[in-house]
Amino acid sequence: MFALILPAFLVVAALLVGPMVLLARISLNQYSPTQLMIEATTAQNYLNAVSDPYYRGVMGTTLLMAFACTALTLALGFPAAYRLARMESRWKSLVTVMTLIPLLVGNVVRAAGWLGLLGNDGFINASLRGLGLISQPLQLIYTPGAVAVGTIAVVLPYMILTLSSVIESIPRAVEEAAANLGASALTVFRRVVWPLALPGTVAGCVLVFILCMNTYATAVLLGGSQFKMMAPAVYDQFSRGMNWPFGAALAFILLAATLLLTVLGTALLGRRYAR
Amino acid sequence: MSVASLSSAATAPAAAGPGLSVRLGRLAVSAALVLAYAIVFAPIVMVIVTSFFDQEIVTFPPEGLTWRWYLNAWAQRDFARGFLTSLQIALAATAIGVPLGTAAALALVRGNIPGRGIISTFLLAPLAVPAIVAGSALYMFYLRAEDWLDLDIKATLGGLVAANVLITIPWTVRLVTASLSGLDRAAEEAAANLGARPLTVFRRITLPMLRPGIVAAALFSFVASFENLELNLLLVGPGRTTLPVAMLSYLEFRMDPTLAAVATAQILMVTILMLVTDRFVKLSRIV
Numbered sequence: 001m002f003a004l005i006l007p008a009f010l011v012v013a014a015l016l017v018g019p020m021v022l023l024a025r026i027s028l029n030q031y032s033p034t035q036l037m038i039e040a041t042t043a044q045n046y047l048n049a050v051s052d053p054y055y056r057g058v059m060g061t062t063l064l065m066a067f068a069c070t071a072l073t074l075a076l077g078f079p080a081a082y083r084l085a086r087m088e089s090r091w092k093s094l095v096t097v098m099t100l101i102p103l104l105v106g107n108v109v110r111a112a113g114w115l116g117l118l119g120n121d122g123f124i125n126a127s128l129r130g131l132g133l134i135s136q137p138l139q140l141i142y143t144p145g146a147v148a149v150g151t152i153a154v155v156l157p158y159m160i161l162t163l164s165s166v167i168e169s170i171p172r173a174v175e176e177a178a179a180n181l182g183a184s185a186l187t188v189f190r191r192v193v194w195p196l197a198l199p200g201t202v203a204g205c206v207l208v209f210i211l212c213m214n215t216y217a218t219a220v221l222l223g224g225s226q227f228k229m230m231a232p233a234v235y236d237q238f239s240r241g242m243n244w245p246f247g248a249a250l251a252f253i254l255l256a257a258t259l260l261l262t263v264l265g266t267a268l269l270g271r272r273y274a275r
Numbered sequence: 276m277s278v279a280s281l282s283s284a285a286t287a288p289a290a291a292g293p294g295l296s297v298r299l300g301r302l303a304v305s306a307a308l309v310l311a312y313a314i315v316f317a318p319i320v321m322v323i324v325t326s327f328f329d330q331e332i333v334t335f336p337p338e339g340l341t342w343r344w345y346l347n348a349w350a351q352r353d354f355a356r357g358f359l360t361s362l363q364i365a366l367a368a369t370a371i372g373v374p375l376g377t378a379a380a381l382a383l384v385r386g387n388i389p390g391r392g393i394i395s396t397f398l399l400a401p402l403a404v405p406a407i408v409a410g411s412a413l414y415m416f417y418l419r420a421e422d423w424l425d426l427d428i429k430a431t432l433g434g435l436v437a438a439n440v441l442i443t444i445p446w447t448v449r450l451v452t453a454s455l456s457g458l459d460r461a462a463e464e465a466a467a468n469l470g471a472r473p474l475t476v477f478r479r480i481t482l483p484m485l486r487p488g489i490v491a492a493a494l495f496s497f498v499a500s501f502e503n504l505e506l507n508l509l510l511v512g513p514g515r516t517t518l519p520v521a522m523l524s525y526l527e528f529r530m531d532p533t534l535a536a537v538a539t540a541q542i543l544m545v546t547i548l549m550l551v552t553d554r555f556v557k558l559s560r561i562v
Contacts, residue, residue, distance in 0.1 A: 001382045001386030001387075001388055002382070002388070004378040004379060004381060004382035004386070005378070005379045005382045005383065005388070005394060005398075007375045007378065007379075008375040008376055008378065008379040008398055008444050008448070009379070009394070009397070009398065010400055010403050011375060011440055011441070011444060012330065012397060012400065012401060012441070012445075015413065015437060015438065015440070015441050016400060016401050016412075016441055017403065017417035018416060019409070019412035019413050019415065020404070020408075020409070020412045022415055022416050022419060023408075023411060023412040023415055023416075026415055030341075036404075068421075076307055076310060076311045076314075077311060078307075079303065079304040079311075080304075080307050080308040080310075080311040080312070082304055083304050083305060083307070084308070084502040093553075093557060097549060097550070097553050098312070099315075100549060101304070101542075101545060101546050102315045102316065102318060102319055103493075104498045104499070104502065104545045104549065105319060105502065105541065105542050105545055106502030106504070106519055107502075107543065108502075108504055108519045108522045108523050108526065109318075109319070109322060109502075109505060109522070109538040109541055109542060110318040110319065110322075110536075111297065111318070111526065112318070112322050112522070112526055112530055112534055112535060112538050113317065113318025113319055113322040113538075114317075114318045114321075115526065115530040116318075116321045116322065116324075116325045116333050116530060116535070117318060117321050119319060119333070119530070121332070121335065122332040122333070122335070123321060123335050126334065126335030126336065127335065127358070130335075130336075134441070149303040149314065150318070152314060153314045153317070153318060156311055156314065156315050157315060160311065179297075184294075184296045184297075185296045185297045185300035186296065186300070187298075189300070201510065206345055210403070210405070213404065213405070213409060213529060214405035214408075214505070216406075216407055216504065216505050216508075217504055217505075217519075218297035220523070220527070221526050221527070228448065231407040231505070234407050234408065234411060235407055235411075235508060238411050238414060238509055239509060243486065244415065247411060248411065248415070251405075251407070251408040251411050251412070252408075254405060254408060255404070255405060256406050258405065
């Protein structure tokens with residue numbers, strides 16, 4: 001049986017674990033403008049990243065964006081997932097496929113769509129001008145708001161699919177019993193649906209949070225030149241800055257922050273669930 | 276029953292259909308559904324619509340409608356070659372990753388393997404590590420390996436396919452595991468009891484039952500690899516670029532109907548693949 005697992009195991013070990021160890025080692029090296037990299041064992045790259053106000057700002061933007069998008073996605077995704085989970089089966093499979101397609105369409109394609117919608121001559125500005133509501137175009141594109149909307153559109157299908165499969169497993173009878181016993185719709189939600197769906201909510205939020213922390217295409221294309229998130233910052237260090245040790249340190253800071261917050265969030269929400 | 280719930284039952288309108296709070300709740304839930312799907316689909320619809328605009332710069336309203344951007348897109352070497360490169364990479368990575376992932380998933384679900392949870396987490400790890408981080412690590416790894424082996428790896432087909440197998444293996448493990456866990460073992464046991472050899476049981480019983488899972492895995496693996504941007508971003512090079520990377524570099528300068536045509540072609544491909552797969556496997560039951 002191990003022989004069946006071994007090939008896949010070796011591929012992941014060789015192409016993920018090995019390179020990650022190498023990247024960790026590189027993050028301890030020293031940058032040299034002339035030689036690119038000098039072998040060393042120093043935490044200087046991490047210290048530089050943490051102490052530099054610019055990168056602190058980038059991290060702050062990333063965290064804020066990830067938290068805000070996760071919260072909004074949950075707020076919008078939960079009712080949508082509930083509705084999907086409680087649909088008749090014929091409609092349900094149609095809507096599920098409809099949810100899967102955008103998930104597979106790719107972030108670059110969707111960013112292109114937002115550029116057409118939010119641009120200065122884009123659909124929204126042109127419509128508002130056509131209606132005589134504005135004379136000057138609103139600055140919609142290249143704003144943090146554009147990145148947030150673009151990101152939410154990317155992660156919503158993940159949230160809806162994760163949540164709806166959990167909500168589906170909650171028997172309708174439980175809700176009906178609560179309602180028959182006099183609970184209002186809000187109480188049924190608060191005391192029955194929400195607690196029972198909490199494991200799915202945690203799973204969905206963790207998944208979405210990770211995706212938001214690592215937003216690349218949406219941030220680059222919709223955020224404009226002043227807007228910077230961590231994933232593009234990592235890329236810049238490798239491609240343009242050629243400062244590999246610093247880029248590696250940034251990559252691990254991003255990874256560590258994501259892991260730490262997801263573990264923390266799961267533990268906190270999980271404890272509430274246990275109680 | 277508590278007094279509080281009794282009293283709220285008393286205040287609820289009796290026998291007049293659902294109460295106001297219930298109806299408002301349903302309305303809010305339906306509104307959220309509509310809003311959610313509007314946000315998800317708005318950019319996709321937008322891309323499709325602008326690909327038919329008869330002008331170079333996307334402005335509203337359009338001056339006319341045309342098909343010519345599709346021809347123009349194919350005439351642009353970056354897009355045509357990017358498309359073919361992405362196609363090659365995704366096909367090869369699927370052909371390698373699906374058998375490896377299926378074998379592993381089979382052993383994980385049906386074998387009595389100690390540390391099963393850890394192994395499965397390990398095999399799914401490539402999906403959990405941020406693609407840009409994994410891509411940077413692979414980039415460094417490839418450069419180091421090129422030094423040692425005196426061989427081109429970065430921006431070669433082999434290097435890109437290897438990287439994309441990191442996408443196809445975890446997707447396959449995830450989907451095949453999910454489809455296997457729902458299957459009853461009784462049929463296999465019955466066949467074995469009736470004297471079928473293990474290989475026959477596998478070929479005649481297990482494999483046919485696995486087929487939906489494998490089809491879904493192959494589809495997802497292909498599409499996930501085809502549309503991947505971040506993992507490949509640092510691994511491509513001049514002369515060999517994937518379609519998403521080519522689109523990203525184009526979009527950093529302008530958004531026009533040519534790009535929209537390329538994007539629409541991709542949307543069409545994904546949609547057709549999904550609908551075809553859905554005929555074989557009910558996707559709503561697997562994902």
